[in-house]
Amino acid sequence: MIRFEHVTKRYPDGTTAVDDLSFEVNEGELITLVGPSGCGKTTTMKMVNRLIEPSSGRILLDGEDISTVDPVKLRRRIGYVIQQVGLFPHRTVLDNTATVPHLLNWPRKKARARAAELLDLVGLDPAVHGDRYPDQLSGGQRQRVGVARALAADPPVLLMDEPFGAVDPVVREHLQNEFLRLQQQMRKTVLFVTHDIEEAVRLGDRIAVYGQGRIEQFDAPAAVLGAPATPYVADFVGADRGLKRLSVTPIEEGDLEQPPVVHLDDPLPRDLGARWAVVLDGQDNLHGWIAAEHARGTGAAGTSAGGTVREHARRMDAWLPLGASLKQAFATMLQHDAGWIAVIDKEEKGRFLGVLTPARLHEALRRSIDADERAVPRTEVALESVESLPAPADRRA
């Protein structure tokens, strides 16, 4: 979709901002360009919409050399979002959003309808915010308008230059999540500049890590974090890349252990065969858990307390759907002070799939960094198996 072929940009003062850059972006891919200030990210981006012309090399869009395309026509195919947003202060939010449709001479009604639809899509109510002026919005809302405006003419390509750079971390994460959701629907081809590796990892299908004017590594987030191609990249992604990796590694079915399981309407077993068991309902959906001491009861030694599992089961709050990240799993364990979490199938209305233990979490992380045994020194940590782990509530006692 976008192809850089040996592109160099030298400014008149002799600065080489981009040096012999070659890479390719597939249709529908979100590429994050990340690197320290001044490494050439913005220059790369502006060459795509011809705000800057390369000194040598060429850039192809859908196989077409962009130097042969009229820049104005080219820019209509390319949405552009920048940190300063650049909304027109004397135009309403709705008119700002409809800027490109207006330029394309869409009928006024159609342009405004499209703008309203886009505002809605980025989480702004057109009835509430549409008639306001940009200075009557919060920073995060202005960024949303910037995104809506860039999308208004439905361009196949989106260039985003630190679009969420000017908002506080909480709003930023919110905007990132919303943008990801939007991108899942739209599948635009996106180049997204950031100097924040966390943001690059969270958003990018692939990440281009820039050194001075060059791409040091162009790879999936997990590979950049797990197998940095050069010491420079390793240094840039940081010593805590193991932690960052947690957020890009999903829980997979193979990571789960199968603990003892009982059903709600089973008669209470005399012996659970473990210190605890997972309790499921009639559809094999997660209900909760039961501890061996709840089952042992009031009768003669070794006999069960009687009744059904239902009367002794506890609710289980520490659970996640399959595909959630290891980071979420770790956070859930901490939040609920749980020694393990239950994992359910989100497609099948909560069918119980197994439990993730700290040992299995560690293994999953190892699986994901196996690609690079060189860069990530292994620490052998002996972790307990599922049988020896305390039940969730034991830890609270």
Ligand SMILES: Nc1ncnc2c1ncn2[C@@H]1O[C@H](COP(=O)(O)OP(=O)(O)OP(=O)(O)O)[C@@H](O)[C@H]1O
């Ligand atoms: N018009 C210009 N004339 C001369 N040098 C320039 C010009 N524009 C940018 N540069 C230089 O080119 C290099 C790359 O700049 P660029 O803006 O692409 O970097 P960046 O990675 O986007 O940085 P930042 O994250 O700070 O925005 C820098 O050294 C910059 O000073």
